Each structure stands twice: as structure tokens, then as C-alpha cells.
Amino acid sequence: MQYRVEGIVIRSMDYGEGGKIITILTPTHGKAAILVRGAKKAKSRHGSLTQLFTHGEYLYYRNSGLGTLTHGEIIESHHVLREGLELTAYAAYAVELTDRTTNEDEASGYLFMQLLACLRALAEGKDGPTILQLYEMKILEVSGYGPIFDECVSCGNTEGQMALSARSGGVLCSRCRYKDSSALVLGDSVLKLLRLFRRMDLTRLGNIQVKDETKVQLKQAMRLLVDTHINIPLKSRAFLDQLDKYPL
């Protein structure tokens, strides 16, 4: 069967003599794995379509399993994302996280648009860590783990200091905090930002500024959520952590 889909390359690996197998995220057909013959040859028309982060239109046929590319057109190459070490590391995390948390035939137009907006924001030079945290929140939502920040998940209280309990699925008020000894007490500015992240659609992202002192706790909070609900070791995250320790 022949398919014509829009897609973003979220994985690309060498295959056989000069070929590549790419995984694209599509808005309509979930994830698709496609073999691109001769992609690594200098004269290949399809080489640029196989690069990580490329947004394009892909024509392929597939009976079962792997598809085979017949034609494609680039919509946005996102080449900026492959040029700087740090930018590449951010974008690589976004696509690896997407790849590891989505299933083959589970299509989500919403997730596709969020990933596209995430890559565009990174390419425009918006703050990488903040963009990735926002995207992590969207991944949590799509995976069914969208946390509740507006009220205590245990008693519904909306007043006073809140602590994040990832395993309870949101925040606990001071009266209920004893229910999770690992809950992370949140400062007001972090709680506000988490609420904003929860509501925000990445496609409508304007300029977002996060103070340095807020960033530290925001990172702790998002890490707690991702580690509790996703908990998949990602190569790209290990690399990002190294960059954090030894900034360029």
C-alpha cells in the first residue's frame, strides 16, 4: 500500500550498503519506520530527507513492517538544529523522548504539532532547558500522566504551600504532604510556572523568561515527574546532563 504522509525524523540509523532506516512521527499514522535505499550516497536525492529533525513529506509503500521510500520533499530542514553541539543535544532529547514514549500506530496530531513547535522554538534560539521542560509536560499529558497542579490531589484544598508528589499525580497541600515523604515543596514561582506549562500549547508559545533561581527547582520538579512516569534511560539525556556539569 502506498502512503503519503507529513513527518518529522525522530530516529535515523545506517542500514546495509549506504542505506538508512528512519523513524518518522506523523500526525495521521503514528510512527512509521521507512527504509531509504542509497541515502548515504553523495548523489542521493533522498539523503537530506533522512537527517534527524527534518520535517518533510514522505511517500512510501508498505505491506507489513518496514516501509520503503519512493519519494519525499523537505518542508523544513531544521539544519540549525544539527549545527551547534548544545542545540543538537536539546533537539536530540526531544526526538528520543518522543520515540521512546510513542507506539507504532498511535497517531496524535496534537503531539506532532507540539514536537514541531518544540523544534522550531529551539531553532529560533529560545531557552533550551525551558522549551524541553514544556515539551516534557506535553509528553506526560499525551502519555496519560498530566499532573494536577490547581488543587491538592488528596483533599482538593487550593490554599497554602503545595508539594509535588509525582506518584500521587500532582500537588499535595501542607495537611496532606505526609502521604508522600518524597514530595518536593514548591516555591510560588515554580508552582505558577508548572500551572502555566500544563495549560500552554507549544504552538502558541511567546517569549518565556524563567529566573535562574526558579530554573533549579523547575528542573527538579520536571525530573521527578519524568523519572516517576516515563523512567526510560535516554542516551540524549545523559549527554545533556554532562553538558550541564561542564558547560561549553
Ligand SMILES: [Zn+2]
Ligand atoms: Zn490536601
